[in-house]
Amino acid sequence: MENATFYSSDHQIPTDFRAFTSVFESDGEKSCWEFLDIHDTYGYPSILDLLTMPPPPPPKPELGRSLTQELTGDFTVTPATPNSSSISSSSNDEQPKADEKDDEKQDQDEQNAAKKKLKARKKNPKRLREPRFAFMTKSEVDHLDDGYRWRKYGQKAVKNSPFPRSYYRCTAAACGLKKRVERSSEDPTVVVTTYEGQHTHPCPVLSRGSFVIPPESSVNILGQAHQYLYQQQQPPLHCFHDMTPSLRFAAAASNSAFPNISSTIFEEELFKSSHISNSNFVRDDGLLQDMVPLQMQKEPKEE
DNA sequence: CGTATTTGACCCGCGC
């Protein structure tokens, strides 16, 4: 990725098709990426859906977690009552009699320690799911380089699909962002990437200055929309209604998926848009600046 | 030799 450059083409995107083709060049090798918005596919909302749909209705407890809750992590965790802890069938095993201290016990202690370790994970009241979004990319490469470093921690066969699903975790310390990558069984040329969570650190590629960061005014719009999105709130309409479809897509993707790439697309789109109407982009210097990601805030304003 | 990947085992939730 050291000498990577990115440029996009075909920005005349039909609104209904919602796709665009881009070329990524890294160390002399070019690859064509066709970004496709996943609309109602794979059970996930599309990026545009997330950004433009009204907020989901309040959950109905009696029905358990809804799909929307599952996808956004927006559900209430019911803590176990103190009394219910006695139900644990293994609690007796974890407190053996004090006078038993032979080798067998040592072995058992080790086993118990292992069990405890597992139990600590098991006992976690429903693991909170981070907000997720997915999109499709036409690519021959399964794992697309998005500027971040990932460590693969699992791979599973997918039912009704000849292609496995890979699980990746961001290698940055304290960044729990995960992503799943799988190839579509319907169209093997398409890679489905699902991000869960949000990076808690700047993109290493961006920090090296290899990619263009969009102008501040547009960054504010992006930052505002993203923060609303990740707080499971509906972004104000003025965030997006003046953007072109591809611009909106790039805006959404720039949050955590392809910040380095989409910001470049974004700038190109912004440039085009500004020629159409310079006043289309709402500038908001209020509390929004506090919500703009750090990596974006760094950019000095020069307009 | 350190780091990344592979892979089988395991946990968990859900439906029957």
Added chain:
DNA sequence: GCGCGGGTCAAATACG
């Protein structure tokens, strides 16, 4: 309760 499928862990292995 049981089986199934998705997700994660961690030891073994590969790789630079």
